[in-house]
Amino acid sequence: MAKTLRQTDDGTARELEYVTDPDEQLEKKPGTRYGAAELGFRHYWYPAFLSRQLGKKPKSVMLLGENLVFVRANGRPYALFDRCVHRGMQLSEGKCWTEGTITCPYHGWTYRLRDGELIAALTDGPESAVVGKKGKGVRSYPVEERNGVIYVYMGDGNPPALEEDVPEELLKPEYVFEAVTSVWNSNWRPAVENGYDASHATYVHRYSLRWRTQFNLPPAWAGKVESQVEGKYLIQRRRGPFGFEANYPGFGLWPRHAWLRKALAKARKKFGPKGTPMIAGVRLPCLIVNHYSYYSHIRYSIPIDAKHTRNFQMLAGRFHGLKALAFRLQYWLWHRWVFHKWFNEGQDKWIVEHLDYSAPEQFFRPDSSIVQLRKYFEKNARTSDPIDGMKE
Ligand code: FES
Ligand SMILES: [Fe+2]
Numbered sequence: 001m002a003k004t005l006r007q008t009d010d011g012t013a014r015e016l017e018y019v020t021d022p023d024e025q026l027e028k029k030p031g032t033r034y035g036a037a038e039l040g041f042r043h044y045w046y047p048a049f050l051s052r053q054l055g056k057k058p059k060s061v062m063l064l065g066e067n068l069v070f071v072r073a074n075g076r077p078y079a080l081f082d083r084c085v086h087r088g089m090q091l092s093e094g095k096c097w098t099e100g101t102i103t104c105p106y107h108g109w110t111y112r113l114r115d116g117e118l119i120a121a122l123t124d125g126p127e128s129a130v131v132g133k134k135g136k137g138v139r140s141y142p143v144e145e146r147n148g149v150i151y152v153y154m155g156d157g158n159p160p161a162l163e164e165d166v167p168e169e170l171l172k173p174e175y176v177f178e179a180v181t182s183v184w185n186s187n188w189r190p191a192v193e194n195g196y197d198a199s200h201a202t203y204v205h206r207y208s209l210r211w212r213t214q215f216n217l218p219p220a221w222a223g224k225v226e227s228q229v230e231g232k233y234l235i236q237r238r239r240g241p242f243g244f245e246a247n248y249p250g251f252g253l254w255p256r257h258a259w260l261r262k263a264l265a266k267a268r269k270k271f272g273p274k275g276t277p278m279i280a281g282v283r284l285p286c287l288i289v290n291h292y293s294y295y296s297h298i299r300y301s302i303p304i305d306a307k308h309t310r311n312f313q314m315l316a317g318r319f320h321g322l323k324a325l326a327f328r329l330q331y332w333l334w335h336r337w338v339f340h341k342w343f344n345e346g347q348d349k350w351i352v353e354h355l356d357y358s359a360p361e362q363f364f365r366p367d368s369s370i371v372q373l374r375k376y377f378e379k380n381a382r383t384s385d386p387i388d389g390m391k392e
Helices: 188-196 259-271 321-353 365-380
Strands: 003-007 013-017 045-050 059-063 066-073 076-081 101-103 109-112 118-121 143-146 149-153 176-184 221-230 233-243 246-248 252-254 279-283 287-291 296-305 308-317
Touching (some): 045 059, 066 149, 176 296, 188 321, 188 365, 233 365
Antiparallel strands (some): 059 066, 066 076, 109 118, 143 149, 233 279, 279 287, 287 296, 296 308
């Protein structure tokens, strides 16, 4: 096995066994569940919209490769398959003439939002023979609205309780959160993997204002990265020895210009909050969750189609009253721009969109995070569609 030199945080160089055992790699094989899940795992609740994004006007969205139309009626949201069974027109272009129905803009076939039943064909008269006929409705999807988010279940059979799938920070009333949605031009898997990737952050985000100002000195590397399943999450812990700066043979000193980070680290030691370091977790079906000292960052990376991902990023904290207000204010004045927009929507999005996810891979030591993530998805994904040749 190849060896490499590495400098530890006490400044000594040690020879260590290098990188990857090839058997440890989990490739993106089409024969695996994860490899085949180009359009995600269906049997989960997914956020579709923020409540504020949906009114009485029908709205289309593609999720998991399927076109849906959402509309609000009688104060609650509904979702139907966005295709008229008559000639295939998009229902989302239609109108809701009466509360609880949607009418196709082409020939006026009208569906009940609650269950997708065809209840009228306006251009064939009130006695139309197609009404009430089997197979003339469109599929309707279970929808729930909780704390400002609209969730949809697109799997088979009865959905599980929302609490089974959605982090408690988004459901329990003691939390407040703010959110931003966006679309990334990539498959959902590299987007999720990026959020759990143990070695990219100190390089990709090296100049981000977020890290430079959080009174912390993120180590440039860690001796070991471990993952383990804790409840519904796969949790990552970076273990020492940590390196903050080193001379690389043939290259020189890295990171460069570390004086500010060092000064901030000193200041933190003296004045900053003690508390836990950041904890990174991943969770089915497509969630990244990072816990910081007083808030959690939650990112859903939901497949739209094979090449696009819909991201919901939320910052959640356990606050109420004035503190909740202060948290929201801090989000809108700082975290939304510095963290969500610059750090994630800027730097991480850019990386993921420039990655060829179909390329063969060569792993190195920190990629144990990626291997463990893929194993976790492979083993734990809820599905009723076993891949051909795979044993359940
Ligand atoms: S296509 Fe919808 S009514 Fe004809
Ligand atoms: Fe990142």
